[in-house]
Amino acid sequence: MVARSMSTATISFGLVTVPIRLYAASESQSAVSFNLLHEKCHSRLKQQYICPKDEEIVTRDQMVKGYEFSKDQYVVFTEDEIKSMAEEASKTIEITEFVPLAKVDPIYFEGAYYLGPDKGGEKAYRLLSEAMRQTGRCALAKWAARGKQYLVLMRPVENGLIMQMLHYADEVRPFSEIPVGDAVVKEPELKLAVQLIDQIATDEFHPENYVDDVRTRYHEAIQRKVEGQEVTAQAPEAPKGQIIDLMEALKASLAQKGPRAVPAAAAAPAANAPSGAPAPALPAAASTGADVPPTGDGSFDQLVADLNRKSDAELDQGLAAVDREIDDKKLIERANSNSLSLDERRALGDLLRQRDALNVVKTRRILVALDAAGH
Secondary structure (H helix, E strand, C coil), X not given: CCCCCCEEEXXXXXXXXXXXXXXXXXXXXXXXXXXXXXXXXXXXXXXXXXXXCCCEEECHHHCCEEEEEECCEEEEECHHHHHHHCCCCCCEEEEEXXXXXXXXXXXXXXXXXXXXXXXXXXXXXXXXXXXXXXXXXXXXXXXXXXXXXXXXXXXXXXXXXXXXXXXXXXXXXXXXXXXCCCCCCCHHHHHHHHHHHHHCCCCCXXXXXXXXXXXXHHHHHHHHHHCCCCCCCCCCCCCCCCXXXXXXXXXXXXXXXXXXXXXXXXXHHHHHCCCCCCCCCCCHHHHCCCCCCCCCCCCXXXXXXXXXXXXHHHHHHHHHHHXXXXXXXXXXXXXXXXXXXXXXXXXXXXXXXXXXXXXXXXXXXXXXXXXXXXX
């Protein structure tokens, strides 16, 4: 379904103008909202404004706006005075400078809009998008709308542009206000933490892998209520033991990180494979470097035992080869979209098991070395 634009505007830089249309970049999926009802009859309650000083209900035509400049002290503004200070809406998004996108801290990001070309602006739109993509820069601009002046950032995305609303500098608190202490990190602790990160690291962000479990739980409970069923409370999760020693916490984290779960799209075919079917051959790139043996002929434990004979350099080469094979063919991404062939799914399963085995061996060696050093 083609998206419906929210508004139109014109991007301006130098003597170039680009007519564009604004589209919502996200859909509101906020938390479930409950209304207040009268317990007796379940009628929805209405809100009223009451003056605590005069103890009377105040209607809309009796209200004025004021700014609290000190505790319980206000200066009053009329609607005309407020309108006179508001920024006049403008159809122009005026670019002031181009900066490297990496130099803009994401803490300044707020909302976002997709930008599409308006009638007659397709070529100029594409030109601006491609020029920013080639230079690796984004555009900072000013835009007036809804009585306010906004600082915005425009950057290329896929084959078009996205406009990111930004906070002003005085709206972002400096991190220097945050107390962080002066703890010293020891080299063994850092090495363990890096290994833990490597075990669960991925090279791409897949937002489709994450869902709002709380919102889902609310919707399910609401549906049960609508169907006349009772909603029962879930048993609270048992509190986890707190590990105070940082080294012990890192060791425990590494120890509990077993082999990663194989994506369903990669694992499913194995259950349906004909009995006695030979394991598929691994891609050539996966067996280079550390000469990692395929997992089809042995158990995971046997694979770990075989890899334990390799040197640290060979293990690193093996990990690099496996990651390269997965990344080059975008196997994880294609598995999540169910676009892998049967052989590719089996090969991906083998690659993931190899990667897990390599990480297990590396982790065990780090733990042994730390124990030998008395950490």
